[in-house]
Amino acid sequence: MTLIADLITLHRADLQVRALRSRVDSARAVLNSREAKQTQAESRRQELQALARQLQATMMNMEVESKAVGERIEALRTELNSSSNTKQYNALLTELKALQAKRDEIDERTLAQMERVEAGKNDCAGADETLTRAKAGCAESRTELAQRTSDVGERLTELERERRAAASHVAEDLLKTFETIAQEHDGETLAEIATVSAKHREYACTACNMLLPPALVVRAATDEKTIVQCPNCRRIVYFAEATQASA
Ligand SMILES: [Zn+2]
CATH class of the missing domain: 1.10.287.1490 (Helix Hairpins)
Structure with missing residues (x-):
């Protein structure tokens, strides 16, 4: 996984x-x-x-x-x-x-x-x-x-x-980050990335609606080894399609 x-x-x-x-x-x-x-x-x-x-x-x-x-x-x-x-x-x-x-x-x-x-x-x-x-x-x-x-x-x-x-599958430092966010958002730690406009490469955090910087979007789409956090609400953001494809 x-x-x-x-x-x-x-x-x-x-x-x-x-x-x-x-x-x-x-x-x-x-x-x-x-x-x-x-x-x-x-x-x-x-x-x-x-x-x-x-x-x-x-x-x-x-x-x-x-x-x-x-x-x-x-x-x-x-x-x-x-x-x-x-x-x-x-x-x-x-x-x-x-x-x-x-x-x-x-x-x-x-x-x-x-x-x-x-x-x-x-x-x-x-x-x-x-x-x-x-x-x-x-x-x-x-x-x-x-x-x-x-x-x-x-x-x-x-x-x-x-x-x-x-x-147990998650590294310790990442687990700490996860728990901090979970605490802050009452368990709503993760948020999907929504496509606002594929043509204009605009993507947003579905939890707080903040448009995500393109560099973060690229990393979320390509890097499976690290997590990407919304700069606004700090939730871990991800592409739902990517997880479905790889799960
Ligand atoms: Zn957000």
Whole structure:
């Protein structure tokens, strides 16, 4: 096989390895982002639960306060019934009215607090749901990742072997160049040379459309021992017909 034919074999194996790896990588990226969402949902739920406990505690304090005032009112009523003079009676009555007003005010606050407690419970339930959904999403992603890893595993090992075999036909320095270009262009290392105008001897790189200098075109057409790179995009360029003829 010619050098370019070896490179084409390497290129195909390399592209397939990249495609398979990217299937696994993208599943892993989805899982990572879902795990982050789950962590977020967990801490949100903790926050809301703490808030709900606080609201509940405040409401219970109000109830205790209301009960204490209620007891004081009862005691005052008893005192009032047994009061012997008008002055004492009026003083007790004034205190009683003040306490009743206070109890009304506490009860009003308690009612408002009850609504807050209810809203807090609803928020907690919502956070529970969000967390449940987040956990389900993570579980789904984990299954997907495991599935893809196992789907790809055997084929990837096979392709990596093919890739190594193809690479073994290519000189080391050239392999380095190949890998650098592959890295830069996400595996699109090679590009065919297109004939723009045979009459005017105009040929272009099909990847970036740059017209290639005539000297490079001649070398690509005649020299099977070296590679030719597009001066613009650095990809290895070749004549498809030449490889078909010699393959
Ligand atoms: Zn190019």
